[in-house]
Amino acid sequence: MAVIKLWYSPGACSLASQILLKETGVDYEAAMVDIGHGTPEEFRTINPKLRIPVLSIDGQVITESPAILTAISQFSPEKHLMGKTNLEIVRTYEWLNWLSGTLHAQAFGGFIRPHRFSDDPSTHELIRAKSLKTIRECYDKIDQDLSSVHAVGDSFTAVDAYLYVFYRWGEHHGMGMKKYPKYTNLVVELVKRQSVQEALDMEGVLYYVPR
Ligand SMILES: N[C@@H](CCC(=O)N[C@@H](CS)C(=O)NCC(=O)O)C(=O)O
Structure with missing residues (x-):
């Protein structure tokens, strides 16, 4: 089973990734990042673009919501989370x-x-x-x-x-x-x-x- 981790901030655009992960039912770790005063500098080691969401799957780090949502949808292909046809x-x-x-x-x-x-x-x-x-x-x-x-x-x-x-x-x-x-x-x-x-x-x- 893949090791999955999502970095998110409450109510931020990462909410879409969080919803999609819940929709697939996979186990994942959710790590909260406080972006209230901008993304903390130490987050640069995870995403040099200093943005959430970030998804990691078995150590592969994925950034950018459209890419992350695509990756999450692949956990449950039968749900057609990116569309059917x-x-x-x-x-x-x-x-x-x-x-x-x-x-x-x-x-x-x-x-x-x-x-x-x-x-x-x-x-x-x-x-x-x-x-x-x-x-x-x-x-x-x-x-x-x-x-x-x-x-x-x-x-x-x-x-x-x-x-x-x-x-x-x-x-x-x-x-x-x-x-x-x-x-x-x-x-x-x-x-x-x-x-x-x-x-x-x-x-x-x-x-x-x-x-
Ligand atoms: N293009 C990125 C944008 C991500 C983005 O801007 N995320 C915001 C939260 S909604 C963020 O990390 N803001 C922190 C900051 O601007 O320092 C995506 O689609 O995932």
């Missing part, structure tokens, strides 16, 4: 890449950490405002593109878990997520899953489900 798999990567690159790195990156985009503090409010606009555009697009309670096909995939991360962040930052009805529906159904409840309870974070 060739086209669904393609759609899964289309979603993961966009969520990781545009909504996470560009939009939330600028909103939460504007100093990554400019060394001049006088520009930071402008960067935050533009980033917030991009976040809202992304949420609008998510809500338009969803046609069921699953983002890809007719069953749960890694995309649903990843989408939940950004819904929670929107609620956390008071962005009024109820105005996205299809996205909200997906989340309401998602939190009924045992894997999601186990991951949230383990991380000790709020569900952020609208009533």
Whole structure:
């Protein structure tokens, strides 16, 4: 049996990996990293990019959520966590890449950490405002593109878990997520899953489900 370890931070983007691990039912060690004031420098020996999530499988270190989610899905191929058909798999990567690159790195990156985009503090409010606009555009697009309670096909995939991360962040930052009805529906159904409840309870974070 493989030795699996996930480095995570409560409520961070690593929550998607945590949910997917719970979904597969594999045994793994979860190591919490406090990223409140940026990732601690000593973490550089594990991930020189100083970011979580990090997954290690028998000593092979994997970084970047889309790669980590793919690796986790391979523990339970029968669950088709990256989609069932060739086209669904393609759609899964289309979603993961966009969520990781545009909504996470560009939009939330600028909103939460504007100093990554400019060394001049006088520009930071402008960067935050533009980033917030991009976040809202992304949420609008998510809500338009969803046609069921699953983002890809007719069953749960890694995309649903990843989408939940950004819904929670929107609620956390008071962005009024109820105005996205299809996205909200997906989340309401998602939190009924045992894997999601186990991951949230383990991380000790709020569900952020609208009533
Ligand atoms: N491209 C990476 C981004 C990971 C990332 O930015 N993670 C955040 C947490 S959500 C982090 O580690 N932040 C710590 C920091 O910025 O110092 C991925 O998709 O996994």
